[in-house]
Amino acid sequence: HDDMKQIAKYYDDTGMLDFIGVVGSGCDTHNTLANVIPNMSYPPEPFLHLAAGIKEVVKVPVLHAQNIKDPNQATRILEGGYVDMVGMTRAHIADPHLIAKIKMGQIDQIKQCVGANYCIDRQYQGLDVLCIQNAATSREYMGLPHIIEKTSGVKRKVVIVGGGPAGMEAARVAAERGHDVTLFEKKDQLGGQITLAAKAPQRDQMAGITRWFQLELARLNVDLRLGTGADAASILDLRPDIVVLANGGHPFIEQNEHWGAAEGLVVSSWDVLDGKVAPGKNVLVYDTICEFTGMSVADFIADKGAKVEIVTDDIKPGVAIGGTSFPTYYRSMYPKEVIMTGDLMLEKVYREGDNLVAVLENEYTGAKEERVVDQVVIENGVRPDETLYYGLKEGSRNKGQIHVEALFAIQPQPCLSEAGAGYLLFRIGDCVAQRNTHAAIYDALRLCKDF
Ligand SMILES: Cc1cc2nc3c(=O)[nH]c(=O)nc-3n(C[C@H](O)[C@H](O)[C@H](O)COP(=O)(O)O)c2cc1C
Ligand code: SF4
Numbered sequence: 001h002d003d004m005k006q007i008a009k010y011y012d013d014t015g016m017l018d019f020i021g022v023v024g025s026g027c028d029t030h031n032t033l034a035n036v037i038p039n040m041s042y043p044p045e046p047f048l049h050l051a052a053g054i055k056e057v058v059k060v061p062v063l064h065a066q067n068i069k070d071p072n073q074a075t076r077i078l079e080g081g082y083v084d085m086v087g088m089t090r091a092h093i094a095d096p097h098l099i100a101k102i103k104m105g106q107i108d109q110i111k112q113c114v115g116a117n118y119c120i121d122r123q124y125q126g127l128d129v130l131c132i133q134n135a136a137t138s139r140e141y142m143g144l145p146h147i148i149e150k151t152s153g154v155k156r157k158v159v160i161v162g163g164g165p166a167g168m169e170a171a172r173v174a175a176e177r178g179h180d181v182t183l184f185e186k187k188d189q190l191g192g193q194i195t196l197a198a199k200a201p202q203r204d205q206m207a208g209i210t211r212w213f214q215l216e217l218a219r220l221n222v223d224l225r226l227g228t229g230a231d232a233a234s235i236l237d238l239r240p241d242i243v244v245l246a247n248g249g250h251p252f253i254e255q256n257e258h259w260g261a262a263e264g265l266v267v268s269s270w271d272v273l274d275g276k277v278a279p280g281k282n283v284l285v286y287d288t289i290c291e292f293t294g295m296s297v298a299d300f301i302a303d304k305g306a307k308v309e310i311v312t313d314d315i316k317p318g319v320a321i322g323g324t325s326f327p328t329y330y331r332s333m334y335p336k337e338v339i340m341t342g343d344l345m346l347e348k349v350y351r352e353g354d355n356l357v358a359v360l361e362n363e364y365t366g367a368k369e370e371r372v373v374d375q376v377v378i379e380n381g382v383r384p385d386e387t388l389y390y391g392l393k394e395g396s397r398n399k400g401q402i403h404v405e406a407l408f409a410i411q412p413q414p415c416l417s418e419a420g421a422g423y424l425l426f427r428i429g430d431c432v433a434q435r436n437t438h439a440a441i442y443d444a445l446r447l448c449k450d451f
Contacts, residue, residue, distance in 0.1 A: 001050055005057045012058035021063040021087070022051035034327035037090070038067045040115030041202035041328040045077060052082040065089055069113050071102050093119050093131050097146055108215060114208040118438055121322020133209045135169070135442035143410045145449060148176035155179055156241035156451060161230045161388065164192020165437045166429030167246035168213035169444035174244075175220035177451050182223040182238055184230035190214055192248055193430075194437065196273040200296030201303045201332055209437070232391040236423075242451060243396070245389050245427040246444065249434070252383040258348035259286075259378060265349045265356060269297040269379040280375025284358050285310040286346040287379040290320045291436070294379035295329045301377070302336035309371065310338060313345040313363050344369065349376050382434040389427050396425035402447070412450035 011017055024047025025035030038046055044067055051064035065087025068074050074086045092098055094113035101110050111134055118132035131137045136144040158174040160167050163185030171183045189195065191210040198207040217224060228234075235243055251268030253261040260266055269285070271277040273293075279301040287294030287310055295318040298310040310317040317340045318326050333340070344360040347368070351357075358371045393400035398415040406413055415424055428443035429435065435443075 001053055004050075005053055008054045009057045012060055017058075017060045019061045019063055019085075020054060020058060021065075022054050022083075023047075023064075024050045024066055030323060031327045031331075034324045036066070037117060037120045037324050038115065039117040039325055039328055040205035041332070042067055042115070044069065044073055048077060048082055055083055061085055063087055067115065069115075070110070071098075071107060090115070090117075090119060093129065093137055094134055095146075096137065109219070111212050112208060114205045116206065116209075116437075117322065117324045120324050124323040130438055132436075132438045133165075133212070133441060135438065135445045139410075144445060148173055148449060150176070150178040151451065154241075157239060158182070158242045158244065158451060159230075159235050159238050159240040160184070160244045160246060161235065162192065162246035162248055162429070162431070163187070163190040163224075163226070164246060164248055164429060164440065165194060165209065166248075166440035166444045167192070167244070168210070168217065169441045170244045170246055170428065170448050171222045172213060172216050172220065173445055173448035174242075174451050175217070175222050177448070179242075179451060180223075181220075182225060183217070184225045184228050184234070186227070186229035188227040190217075190224070190226070193270075196270055197292065197296065197437075199273045199275075200300045202299075202328060203292075203296055230388070232388065235392065236395075240423045242424045242426070243392060244444075244448070245392075245425070245431050246429045246440070247385055247388055248430040249382040249384040251378070252380045253378040255380055255383075256346070256348075259346060259376075260349045261378070265351060266376040266378045269293050269377055272297050272377055273300060279304045279306050280373065281305075282307045282373045283309075283375045283377060284371050284373045285317075285377045285379065286358070287312045287317050288314070289379055289381050290314045290316070290318055292318075292321060292325075294318065295321060295326075295333070297377055297379060298338055299329060299333050299336070302333060302338045308336070308338045309341060311341045311344050311346070311360060311371075314342060316340060316342040346376075346378075382430045384431045384433060386431065389425075389431065392423075392425050395422065397422045398424050398426075400425040400427065402426055407446055410446050410449075413447070416450060 026032045047066050055062040061084035063085045064083045068086050069091050090113040095111040116132040119129045123129050128138050136146045156179045158179045158181045160170050160183045175181045198204050251270045253268045267277045285298045302308040343363045347359045347361045355372050360369045397420045429440035
């Protein structure tokens, strides 16, 4: 930092600079790059002190961005005189109407960036920059709206089942369209899998996604039925015009019968994160998905002081986690001595005395290994819960079908403009097939924007 101050002063003295932008850290390794776009594991403005140090020695304005997310925080920094100008990059990706909302006195309606880094991690994979919680960002050209206009058509009764990301977005969008919306959620809080994700160390800001929806659904007077499971009868009692199922699924730990889920030999990542099952002392986490949940549950268990090995049949646990996100998992997990092992498939689990024996098979050689542990936790994705869908499908006007071409083209579902009695039925999110938070929200927005 002292060297940088000297360098900054030298250039400032040349009189050739207009301003200096200060970025904390470097981009030379995965680990330092993660600092540049600080994810949710960092505190607010973690490198402001570096920018403030440069400002002390130069005359030109100093600009700084890095985890400055909300207008009050920005105001505090500027009023404190730490820098002359703040940049907010991801804050605008999460909510491109941030400035307009400040001007209109709608600060409570700003969708605040939660630092999930879905945006930048996709960029580093050569993909388009999408936001985990805002499916319209980068898709404006396709006609996906940030601002949902009220319908000029009929007001409909819309019933949504499930208060995870798909259901919350469906409720928000349908209510913005001016419809009468009821949302059933069997748990006593909104969030679905976001609530579980937020339980892991360093991941608590995931809950910010739910918090924004909570505020919006209250503002839009959505009839929230929390702690209320829905069945076909309770849904049809409301005489809906449209039913949207976003009721998710369950952890798919029964896929391989030799894992012994039916005998209670293994538990799911959800059970542990949810607090239904206490973490063991010597734990094997088997993760076939290699995304956030497996790493999060391993870190969660290790954080309680347990000895943890996370094993996958893929190249490495967490291999699908993006470039600015895996380093902060590693920083958390290596000090807890979590072992990360690739290329081993979990063949079976059996009980031996008080212990469990996990039999692992090398993907490439077929060689077998065993681990003796007191708990086996499986992260094997989500199996859709389809009972409700099949219970409502026959009675629906559209036989529960989504017109996929229209959906992909961001066009209205043709059945919305076809006359007929009874209800339309759609399903979105994990109750169709497993997907991530962004995709669940995208499903809801592109379907419900034309209700
Ligand atoms: C999707 C995305 C793309 C970015 N591209 C660039 C870039 O091309 N050049 C650059 O110097 N910084 C880039 N950045 C870094 C930002 O300019 C900024 O320094 C960083 O995101 C921290 O600010 P924030 O906390 O307000 O997001 C990018 C950030 C994001 C999220
Ligand atoms: S993806 Fe995450 S980090 Fe990026 S803008 Fe959206 S909330 Fe912020």
